[in-house]
Amino acid sequence: MPFKTPYCKVPIAVKCEPESEFHYSDAGFCVIQQLIEDVTKNPFYQVVNEFIFKPLEMEKNEFSCGHNKNGELVDGKYPLYPYPAASGLWTTSLDLASFVLELMNALKGESKTGISESLAKEMITSQRGKSWTGLGVFLEGSDKELEISSKDWGVGFQCMMFAFPQLEKGAVIMTNAELGVHQLKGIIGEIYKSLIS
Numbered sequence: 001m002p003f004k005t006p007y008c009k010v011p012i013a014v015k016c017e018p019e020s021e022f023h024y025s026d027a028g029f030c031v032i033q034q035l036i037e038d039v040t041k042n043p044f045y046q047v048v049n050e051f052i053f054k055p056l057e058m059e060k061n062e063f064s065c066g067h068n069k070n071g072e073l074v075d076g077k078y079p080l081y082p083y084p085a086a087s088g089l090w091t092t093s094l095d096l097a098s099f100v101l102e103l104m105n106a107l108k109g110e111s112k113t114g115i116s117e118s119l120a121k122e123m124i125t126s127q128r129g130k131s132w133t134g135l136g137v138f139l140e141g142s143d144k145e146l147e148i149s150s151k152d153w154g155v156g157f158q159c160m161m162f163a164f165p166q167l168e169k170g171a172v173i174m175t176n177a178e179l180g181v182h183q184l185k186g187i188i189g190e191i192y193k194s195l196i197s
Contacts (some may be wrong), residue, residue: 056099155178
């Protein structure tokens with residue numbers, strides 16, 4: 001039976017046996033968001049503000065104007081997406097870095113938000129036999145050389161976060177331009193390569 005949420009206009013249906021395949025899924029985050037709202041009886045934005053943004057002092061979330069690959073302002077200055085949990089967060093590089101630092105602190109048992117050390121380790125552990133994906137992050141390498149990353153893009157914007165949790169190093173690179181190429185093939189990739197070499 002298809003699942004519906006206020007955030008996704010089309011019904012969300014299971015297309016393959018659970019845990020048998022990996023798919024990047026905005027619809028999956030719509031289901032998670034609905035679950036959070038159902039369990040807490042509070043709107044999603046209120047839950048994340050109370051349990052994530054305020055404890056980490058992530059208060060600089062704001063909008064910036066996006067640009068296309070020709071340097072022209074995108075229609076409406078920035079896009080609005082209907083899926084808050086999947087693509088509704090607008091933040092700064094410093095605030096996203098605070099979130100990454102919280103993950104690193106949790107791995108040492110020093111979380112400010114109550115993330116357990118075991119949950120933090122699970123987040124950066126391969127899931128369901130897929131060596132390249134953790135919970136909410138992509139994985140590369142292992143042990144002390146483990147790199148976690150997230151590459152995000154939308155109309156007029158591109159972003160990349162990467163970190164080496166065991167080495168306590170990382171960076172967040174954000175642009176308000178969409179070059180029309182994968183992050184690693186543009187300026188973000190050039191910065192990334194210069195930082196890891």
